[in-house]
Amino acid sequence: xxxxxxxxxxxxxxxxxxxxxxxxxxxxxxxxxxxxxxxxxxxxxxxxxxxxxxxxxxxxxxxxxxxxxxxxxxxxxxxxxxxxxxxxxxxxxxxxxxxxxxxxxxxxxxxxxxxxxxxxxxxxxxxxxxxxxxxxxxxxxxxxxxxxxxxxxxxxxxxxxxxxxxxxxxxxxxxxxxxxxxxxxxxxxxxxxxxxxxxxxxxxxxxxxxxxxxxxxxxxxxxxxxxxxxxxxxxxxxxxxxxxxxxxxxxxxxxxxxxxxxxxxxxxxxxxxxxxxxxxxxxxxxxxxxxxxxxxxxxxxxxxxxxxxxxxxxxxxxxxxxxxxxxxxxxxxxxxxxxxx
Amino acid sequence: xxxxxxxxxxxxxxxxxxxxxxxxxxxxxxxxxxxxxxxxxxxxxxxxxxxxxxxxxxxxxxxxxxxxxxxxxxxxxxxxxxxxxxxxxxxxxxxxxxxxxxxxxxxxxxxxxxxxxxxxxxxxxxxxxxxxxxxxxxxxxxxxxxxxxxxxxxxxxxxxxxxxxxxxxxxxxxxxxxxxxxxxxxxxxxxxxxxxxxxxxxxxxxxxxxxxxxxxxxxxxxxxxxxxxxxxxxxxxxxxxxxxxxxxxxxxxxxxxxxxxxxxxxxxxxxxxxxxxxxxxxxxxxxx
Numbered sequence: 001x002x003x004x005x006x007x008x009x010x011x012x013x014x015x016x017x018x019x020x021x022x023x024x025x026x027x028x029x030x031x032x033x034x035x036x037x038x039x040x041x042x043x044x045x046x047x048x049x050x051x052x053x054x055x056x057x058x059x060x061x062x063x064x065x066x067x068x069x070x071x072x073x074x075x076x077x078x079x080x081x082x083x084x085x086x087x088x089x090x091x092x093x094x095x096x097x098x099x100x101x102x103x104x105x106x107x108x109x110x111x112x113x114x115x116x117x118x119x120x121x122x123x124x125x126x127x128x129x130x131x132x133x134x135x136x137x138x139x140x141x142x143x144x145x146x147x148x149x150x151x152x153x154x155x156x157x158x159x160x161x162x163x164x165x166x167x168x169x170x171x172x173x174x175x176x177x178x179x180x181x182x183x184x185x186x187x188x189x190x191x192x193x194x195x196x197x198x199x200x201x202x203x204x205x206x207x208x209x210x211x212x213x214x215x216x217x218x219x220x221x222x223x224x225x226x227x228x229x230x231x232x233x234x235x236x237x238x239x240x241x242x243x244x245x246x247x248x249x250x251x252x253x254x255x256x257x258x259x260x261x262x263x264x265x266x267x268x269x270x271x272x273x274x275x276x277x278x279x280x281x282x283x284x285x286x287x288x289x290x291x292x293x294x295x296x297x298x299x300x301x302x303x304x305x306x307x308x309x310x311x312x313x314x315x316x317x318x319x320x321x322x323x324x325x326x327x328x329x330x331x332x333x334x335x336x337x338x339x340x341x
Numbered sequence: 342x343x344x345x346x347x348x349x350x351x352x353x354x355x356x357x358x359x360x361x362x363x364x365x366x367x368x369x370x371x372x373x374x375x376x377x378x379x380x381x382x383x384x385x386x387x388x389x390x391x392x393x394x395x396x397x398x399x400x401x402x403x404x405x406x407x408x409x410x411x412x413x414x415x416x417x418x419x420x421x422x423x424x425x426x427x428x429x430x431x432x433x434x435x436x437x438x439x440x441x442x443x444x445x446x447x448x449x450x451x452x453x454x455x456x457x458x459x460x461x462x463x464x465x466x467x468x469x470x471x472x473x474x475x476x477x478x479x480x481x482x483x484x485x486x487x488x489x490x491x492x493x494x495x496x497x498x499x500x501x502x503x504x505x506x507x508x509x510x511x512x513x514x515x516x517x518x519x520x521x522x523x524x525x526x527x528x529x530x531x532x533x534x535x536x537x538x539x540x541x542x543x544x545x546x547x548x549x550x551x552x553x554x555x556x557x558x559x560x561x562x563x564x565x566x567x568x569x570x571x572x573x574x575x576x577x578x579x580x581x582x583x584x585x586x587x588x589x590x591x592x593x594x595x596x597x598x599x600x601x602x603x604x605x606x607x608x609x610x611x612x613x614x615x616x617x618x619x620x621x622x623x624x625x626x627x628x629x
Contacts, residue, residue, distance in 0.1 A: 017469050028485055159592045
């Protein structure tokens with residue numbers, strides 16, 4: 001029951017964060033720049049046209065009313081009209097977000113798939129060569145600019161070895177509508193189109209790998225540190241004394257509690273992961289929200305910018321809530337005590 | 342006596358520091374980059390290639406004895422532009438941290454020491470800032486204002502202080518419960534005295550470690566911003582812009598993109614190793 005209370009508090013926290021986000025975004029978009037209508041129409045538009053658009057967007061209302069309209073729209077899930085594509089921002093984001101989600105999910109998957117075993121190995125052979133190698137990897141991965149990793153992988157796998165496609169989500173000319181979950185690979189598998197699913201995975205591999213290296217290093221580093229922490233606990237000592245085999249001890253008794261810190265770190269890392277996705281999507285011509293966001297930003301499409309930032313923030317908050325629940329399942333002690341270790 | 346003790350203490354610290362190879366390498370890289378950036382007009386082979394100079398006969402030259410890093414698509418020496426680009430990166434890190442670290446530290450001190458509403462307001466603010474991807478925030482600000490180095494720095498600084506607030510806050514919470522702080526309170530020391538003379542000195546090493554690590558990450562974000570075309574505007578050399586410009590000539594003229602990219606990696610690595618080394622030296626484990 002206490003865990004439910006904890007989750008309720010976290011939910012309240014999330015709503016507060018979202019409220020704060022909406023204020024920040026509103027301030028950036030409405031207070032700072034002067035006149036969004038003039039910006040959207042460009043310097044050659046007539047004063048009348050500008051006044052018309054101001055009227056339409058409600059820019060002539062007092063600021064607090066504009067904010068109320070903005071938040072009211074958010075509450076209904078309405079993000080307004082994109083000045084650039086002249087469609088609703090909702091629709092634009094709904095069509096572009098799944099590709100980003102797919103990329104981010106694959107990234108997190110790869111980061112944990114390799115990061116956790118690397119961390120376990122480093123802890124198992126602490127201060128020996130596997131440890132040094134993993135630590136060096138974690139540092140270099142953390143300081144490699146994401147766009148640089150992306151370019152290197154593109155050159156290496158795309159041009160030099162020519163083994164993987166370097167742009168887009170599917171080969172050009174492939175006809176496939178992802179309209180069940182929106183996630184290309186999942187939908188392809190659901191409809192039994194194995195060919196498309198395979199191609200989609202091949203296309204996903206490079207961008208996801210580029211985006212995941214930094215996170216993988218972090219996960220390895222944190223897993224290593226927490227494995228070492230846990231290994232000093234009495235019950236691990238007891239397991240050793242009873243002659244429980246290494247593999248069982250490491251993966252069954254030690255890894256489970258040690259898995260909590262990397263999970264929580266993942267939550268915090270998530271914001272920068274979304275930022276990195278922007279760069280990676282651009283380099284690999286990935287048809288996600290980032291490409292849309294960058295275009296909105298360079299064209300000063302305010303509603304679209306606000307929408308993209310808001311959805312990124314919402315994504316961050318949801319992931320962190322999800323992690324709170326997950327952490328409770330991984331470590332029952334946290335579920336019972338009702339707070340994070 | 343106390344001066345002697347202090348001297349031997351700092352000597353001991355230096356000795357321990359110098360025995361840590363990664364820390365020394367980090368320090369060397371940082372010092373080298375700072376020197377190169379400061380002395381850029383004197384040490385670069387073609388200082389006039391900083392501007393919008395065009396020399397089409399020499400475009401796309403591969404690395405050679407004359408042009409160590411090759412030349413770019415209008416024939417400018419890349420090594421020269423990389424060294425000048427370091428200036429921009431280091432300046433960015435410097436300005437962001439000069440704003441964010443003192444402000445974040447002050448906020449952390451206030452929130453940690455006074456508690457109550459001060460704590461609630463400040464710490465909830467940091468929660469909100471954490472939910473904003475710094476790169477996207479900087480992009481949005483750069484787009485709404487004009488894309489420029491100054492706006493990029495302001496945008497990054499406006500989010501970055503919160504990390505220092507969280508760090509200092511958690512340290513203050515631990516330190517204020519210690520007996521010596523209680524003793525100072527009992528003796529009637531003023532709040533300013535306790536905050537700045539009793540608590541802050543114990544946070545300094547952690548702040549230093551975090552600042553060093555941060556410098557690398559701020560440089561990375563700045564490079565990403567200019568890679569996306571929203572940082573400093575040409576013709577001023579900037580590492581991120583150079584990677585982006587050179588990327589269209591990959592893989593044939595690889596040096597135009599990959600060498601400036603390596604330079605970014607190099608500086609960021611230096612600050613990171615230095616921060617790691619300081620962390621071991623000061624024994625502040627949980628600073629990231």
